[in-house]
Amino acid sequence: MPSRIVEERSSDRQEGLDIPLPEVRQLLNYAETPRSSCGAVDALLDEHIERVGRQLTALTTLERQLVALRRQCKGANSKRSCTIMQTFRSAPSKNACACHPQ
Numbered sequence: 001m002p003s004r005i006v007e008e009r010s011s012d013r014q015e016g017l018d019i020p021l022p023e024v025r026q027l028l029n030y031a032e033t034p035r036s037s038c039g040a041v042d043a044l045l046d047e048h049i050e051r052v053g054r055q056l057t058a059l060t061t062l063e064r065q066l067v068a069l070r071r072q073c074k075g076a077n078s079k080r081s082c083t084i085m086q087t088f089r090s091a092p093s094k095n096a097c098a099c100h101p102q
Contacts, residue, residue, distance in 0.1 A: 017048075018052070019048060023044060023048065026040075026044060027041065027044065030044075069083075069084055069087055070084070072084070072087070
Protein backbone atom coordinates (compact mmCIF):
# COMPACT_ATOMS: atom_id res chain seq x y z
CA MET A 1 0.00 0.00 0.00
CA PRO A 2 1.49 3.40 -0.91
CA SER A 3 2.78 5.38 2.06
CA ARG A 4 0.50 8.34 1.38
CA ILE A 5 -2.62 6.16 1.59
CA VAL A 6 -1.41 4.63 4.85
CA GLU A 7 -0.76 8.12 6.23
CA GLU A 8 -4.25 9.31 5.19
CA ARG A 9 -5.90 6.31 6.87
CA SER A 10 -3.69 6.74 9.91
CA SER A 11 -4.61 10.41 10.05
CA ASP A 12 -8.29 9.46 10.30
CA ARG A 13 -7.51 7.07 13.17
CA GLN A 14 -5.24 9.64 14.81
CA GLU A 15 -8.07 12.16 15.04
CA GLY A 16 -10.39 9.64 16.68
CA LEU A 17 -7.74 8.56 19.19
CA ASP A 18 -6.31 12.04 19.75
CA ILE A 19 -2.81 10.80 18.99
CA PRO A 20 -0.42 13.57 17.94
CA LEU A 21 0.78 13.33 14.35
CA PRO A 22 4.45 12.77 15.31
CA GLU A 23 3.35 9.70 17.29
CA VAL A 24 1.31 8.45 14.33
CA ARG A 25 4.45 8.76 12.20
CA GLN A 26 6.37 6.78 14.81
CA LEU A 27 3.72 4.07 14.74
CA LEU A 28 3.94 3.94 10.95
CA ASN A 29 7.70 3.51 11.23
CA TYR A 30 7.22 0.75 13.81
CA ALA A 31 4.74 -0.97 11.46
CA GLU A 32 7.59 -1.54 9.01
CA THR A 33 9.40 -3.73 11.58
CA PRO A 34 6.60 -5.20 13.71
CA ARG A 35 8.64 -7.85 15.52
CA SER A 36 11.32 -5.50 16.74
CA SER A 37 9.02 -2.63 17.69
CA CYS A 38 6.41 -4.19 19.99
CA GLY A 39 8.03 -2.82 23.17
CA ALA A 40 8.36 0.64 21.64
CA VAL A 41 4.69 0.61 20.60
CA ASP A 42 3.68 -0.44 24.11
CA ALA A 43 5.74 2.40 25.60
CA LEU A 44 4.27 4.93 23.18
CA LEU A 45 0.74 3.79 23.99
CA ASP A 46 1.43 3.79 27.74
CA GLU A 47 2.57 7.43 27.50
CA HIS A 48 -0.58 8.29 25.56
CA ILE A 49 -2.78 6.53 28.15
CA GLU A 50 -1.11 8.51 30.95
CA ARG A 51 -1.62 11.78 29.05
CA VAL A 52 -5.30 10.97 28.49
CA GLY A 53 -5.66 10.17 32.20
CA ARG A 54 -4.19 13.55 33.15
CA GLN A 55 -6.54 15.26 30.68
CA LEU A 56 -9.54 13.42 32.13
CA THR A 57 -8.56 14.44 35.65
CA ALA A 58 -8.20 18.07 34.58
CA LEU A 59 -11.53 18.02 32.72
CA THR A 60 -13.31 16.40 35.67
CA THR A 61 -11.94 19.10 37.97
CA LEU A 62 -13.05 21.79 35.53
CA GLU A 63 -16.51 20.24 35.28
CA ARG A 64 -16.89 20.23 39.08
CA GLN A 65 -15.80 23.86 39.28
CA LEU A 66 -18.25 24.91 36.57
CA VAL A 67 -21.12 22.97 38.14
CA ALA A 68 -20.39 24.53 41.55
CA LEU A 69 -20.23 27.97 39.97
CA ARG A 70 -23.51 27.41 38.11
CA ARG A 71 -25.23 26.29 41.32
CA GLN A 72 -24.36 29.65 42.89
CA CYS A 73 -26.38 31.46 40.26
CA LYS A 74 -29.81 32.57 41.45
CA GLY A 75 -31.06 33.32 37.95
CA ALA A 76 -31.75 36.46 35.97
CA ASN A 77 -34.50 37.60 38.34
CA SER A 78 -32.21 37.83 41.34
CA LYS A 79 -31.75 41.29 42.84
CA ARG A 80 -28.08 40.47 43.38
CA SER A 81 -25.53 40.91 40.65
CA CYS A 82 -24.55 37.80 38.71
CA THR A 83 -22.53 35.46 40.93
CA ILE A 84 -20.87 33.88 37.92
CA MET A 85 -19.61 37.26 36.68
CA GLN A 86 -18.48 38.24 40.19
CA THR A 87 -16.47 35.04 40.43
CA PHE A 88 -15.09 35.52 36.95
CA ARG A 89 -13.93 39.08 37.72
CA SER A 90 -12.41 38.19 41.09
CA ALA A 91 -10.63 34.99 39.98
CA PRO A 92 -7.43 36.72 38.77
CA SER A 93 -6.98 38.48 42.11
CA LYS A 94 -7.52 35.29 44.14
CA ASN A 95 -5.46 32.88 42.06
CA ALA A 96 -2.29 33.74 40.20
CA CYS A 97 -2.16 32.57 36.62
CA ALA A 98 0.09 33.15 33.65
CA CYS A 99 -1.98 36.09 32.44
CA HIS A 100 -2.59 37.63 35.91
CA PRO A 101 0.52 37.15 38.06
CA GLN A 102 0.23 38.15 41.70
